[in-house]
Amino acid sequence: MKAKKTGRPREFDKNEALSAAMHVFWKQGYDGASMRDLTAAMNISGPSLYGVFGDKRQLFMEAIDFYANRKACKPLEVFETEPNIETAVQKFFFEVIEYSTESVSGAKGCFLSSCVATAAGELEGVEELLKRAILDTDERLARRFELEKARGVLPDNFPSKIRARLMFDLRQGLVFRARAGIEPKFLLADIESNVRIILG
Amino acid sequence: MKAKKTGRPREFDKNEALSAAMHVFWKQGYDGASMRDLTAAMNISGPSLYGVFGDKRQLFMEAIDFYANRKACKPLEVFETEPNIETAVQKFFFEVIEYSTESVSGAKGCFLSSCVATAAGELEGVEELLKRAILDTDERLARRFELEKARGVLPDNFPSKIRARLMFDLRQGLVFRARAGIEPKFLLADIESNVRIILG
DNA sequence: TTTGTTTTATATCAATTGATACAAAATGTT
DNA sequence: AACATTTTGTATCAATTGATATAAAACAAA
Numbered sequence: 001m002k003a004k005k006t007g008r009p010r011e012f013d014k015n016e017a018l019s020a021a022m023h024v025f026w027k028q029g030y031d032g033a034s035m036r037d038l039t040a041a042m043n044i045s046g047p048s049l050y051g052v053f054g055d056k057r058q059l060f061m062e063a064i065d066f067y068a069n070r071k072a073c074k075p076l077e078v079f080e081t082e083p084n085i086e087t088a089v090q091k092f093f094f095e096v097i098e099y100s101t102e103s104v105s106g107a108k109g110c111f112l113s114s115c116v117a118t119a120a121g122e123l124e125g126v127e128e129l130l131k132r133a134i135l136d137t138d139e140r141l142a143r144r145f146e147l148e149k150a151r152g153v154l155p156d157n158f159p160s161k162i163r164a165r166l167m168f169d170l171r172q173g174l175v176f177r178a179r180a181g182i183e184p185k186f187l188l189a190d191i192e193s194n195v196r197i198i199l200g
Numbered sequence: 201m202k203a204k205k206t207g208r209p210r211e212f213d214k215n216e217a218l219s220a221a222m223h224v225f226w227k228q229g230y231d232g233a234s235m236r237d238l239t240a241a242m243n244i245s246g247p248s249l250y251g252v253f254g255d256k257r258q259l260f261m262e263a264i265d266f267y268a269n270r271k272a273c274k275p276l277e278v279f280e281t282e283p284n285i286e287t288a289v290q291k292f293f294f295e296v297i298e299y300s301t302e303s304v305s306g307a308k309g310c311f312l313s314s315c316v317a318t319a320a321g322e323l324e325g326v327e328e329l330l331k332r333a334i335l336d337t338d339e340r341l342a343r344r345f346e347l348e349k350a351r352g353v354l355p356d357n358f359p360s361k362i363r364a365r366l367m368f369d370l371r372q373g374l375v376f377r378a379r380a381g382i383e384p385k386f387l388l389a390d391i392e393s394n395v396r397i398i399l400g
Numbered sequence: 401t402t403t404g405t406t407t408t409a410t411a412t413c414a415a416t417t418g419a420t421a422c423a424a425a426a427t428g429t430t
Numbered sequence: 431a432a433c434a435t436t437t438t439g440t441a442t443c444a445a446t447t448g449a450t451a452t453a454a455a456a457c458a459a460a
Contacts, residue, residue, distance in 0.1 A: 007436025008426040029318040031231030035418055045439060047420075052437095056418065109317060117309060117379045118229040118318040130380040162393050165373070172376050173369020179317045180330040193362050197397060207406025208456040235448055245409060247450075252407095256448065 014052060015066070017042040022063040027107035030060055030119040057123060064126070067111050068133040074099060075171070076140060085148045089167070089195045096171050097187045100178035109179030113172060138164050154199075167198050214252060215266070217242040222263040227307035230260055230319040257323060264326070267311050268333040274299060275371070276340055285348045289367070289395045296371050297387045300378035309379030313372060338364050354399075367398050 020042045024033045035056060039046050053059040067073070075095035082088035100109050108114075112133060120127040138161070145160035174187055220242045224233045235256060239246050253259040267273070275295035282288035300309050308314075312333060320327040341364035348354040374387055 005436075006428045006434070008438075010437065011426095027321045029229060029231055029321065031229055032318075032322055034416075036416090045437095046418090047440095048438065050419070107321065109321075113313065113376055114317050114321065117314050117376060118232075120379055120381070121227045121229065121307065121309075121314065122232055127379075127381045131382060134377060134380050134382070159393075162390065165390060166370075166393075166397070169370050169373020169376075170366075172373040173365070176313055176317060176369075176372050177334060179320055179327075180334050181320070181327045182331060182334070190362065190365060193359070193366075197366070205406075206404075206458045208408070210407065211456095234446075236446090245407095246448090247410095248408065250449065 010052070012042070012044050012048070015070070017044060017049075017052075018059075018063055018066045021059055022067055022111060023105045023107050025060060025063055025115050026109075026111040027105065029115050030123065057125075060119065060123070061125060061129065064112075064116055064129050064133070068129070068136070076137065079141070080144055085144070085153055086195060086199060088144070089198055090191060092167070093171070093174065093191045093194055094188070096174050097178065097184055097191075100175040101184045101187070108181070110172075110175035113175055114179050134168070137168055141167055163198050170194050170198070210252070212242070212244050212248070215270070217244060217249075217252075218259075218263055218266045221259055222267055222311060223305045223307050225260060225263055225315050226309075226311045227305065229315050230323065257325075260319065260323070261325060261329065264312075264316055264329050264333070268329070268336070276337065279341070280344055285344070285353055286395060286399060288344070289398055290391060292367070293371070293374065293391045293394055294388070296374050297378065297384055297391075300375040301384045301387070308381070310372075310375035313375055314379050334368070337368055341367050363398050370394050370398070 021033075021038050024037050024041045027033075028037065035046060035049070038056075038059070039049055042049065049059065053062060075092045078095050079088050079092040082091050112130060116126060116130050116133075120130050141164035142160040145154060145158060145163060148154040149156060149158055149160065177187060178184075221233075221238050224237050224241045227233075228237065235246060235249070238256075238259070239249055242249065249259065253262060275292045278295050279288050279292040282291050312330060316326060316330050316333075320330050338361070342360040345354060345358060345360035345363060349356060349358055349360065377387060378384075
């Protein structure tokens with residue numbers, strides 16, 4: 001698959017560098033993240049960055065793709081693997097709160113909503129990537145609901161697509177509040193009512 | 201109230217300038233909006249801007265205050281004045297979709313979520329302003345529900361606060377989707393189900 | 401008119417921005 | 431060994447950034 005290349009071998013892992021870059025963007029925004037901030041966090045030199053990623057915009061686009069397609073967002077993963085649907089919805093929200101409030105990397109909220117959404121206003125091509133990420137997520141969520149309908153757990157008239165969008169939008173509210181510094185305990189308090197709204 | 205001042209009179213309206221600045225921030229983000237972008241849109245010179253607002257950060261903070269406290273956000277206004285509660289909720293979402301998708305100023309989405317939320321990650325004092333704006337909105341929404349309970353329109357056990365947060369979070373989902381370029385017709389399609397979820 | 405005060409306009413500052421030129425270093429190929 | 435290719439590190443570029451110095455302009459008070 002990966003052709004052995006000639007020339008001096010790269011001394012860093014591309015995905016690790018991408019992840020580091022994503023967290024800088026996540027915390028500081030696209031314009032707020034300088035190339036020096038980025039190279040420092042990625043632990044590579046300027047020319048190395050440009051050599052691999054092209055320029056700042058392309059690095060950003062790859063970071064979005066990394067987040068949306070490669071990283072395997074944990075809330076979604078949990079939602080798809082937890083056997084019981086009610087628990088799955090619970091855990092989904094729990095994981096959302098977990099990752100949007102942990103300030104280990106200093107980046108609160110959600111990469112898509114706190115960073116990519118802002119950049120969508122001025123950076124060519126970003127809006128389309130964001131739109132695709134949203135619609136894909138809607139569909140992944142709906143797919144699980146459909147599965148539960150087929151298994152007879154959810155009623156036949158369960159509106160999977162509407163509830164999937166609802167679930168995603170509620171997530172949006174959570175990460176927004178997290179970004180604003182509202183404490184996790186307040187966010188956790190609404191999980192149960194959210195679950196009832198989505199499944200009920 | 202406003203003492204007559206000596207010296208050369210100001211040649212521009214502060215609120216108009218603030219509104220213009222807000223729309224630039226809205227579209228381009230805090231870091232993406234240069235002082236030159238701002239002065240051009242506000243139609244004032246650099247030194248005038250600094251003379252009145254101090255610096256870029258203070259201008260931004262005033263823009264947030266302008267949006268949250270002075271501007272009288274139209275969706276909220278409509279929600280509070282429409283007599284019928286069901287229609288009020290409908291119109292609230294309709295207005296949200298209206299202002300977040302109209303690209304007259306080129307700024308889609310919501311100022312708070314597409315711009316302020318990003319800046320909250322790095323600009324001192326912004327997170328607190330954002331938090332206050334969210335909690336205040338929660339309360340304004342809940343107040344209307346409480347009013348309807350007192351009037352006997354909503355049942356006594358109606359969970360006003362929870363539904364207020366739910367309503368605000370659904371709004372968050374809408375403006376996020378709007379920012380991503382999802383067409384208004386798709387957003388409008390979910391209004392009815394949103395209304396039923398909030399009041400039902 | 402004179403004085404004091406505030407705003408305006410021009411011009412420009414030092415610092416930071418995204419991005420490169422260049423040569424040395426490290427590999428595969430011949 | 432000699433060559434081609436790719437990456438790395440240093441040093442630096444022109445352009446843009448947020449912010450000012452300066453003096454003329456426009457007002458009120460004396």
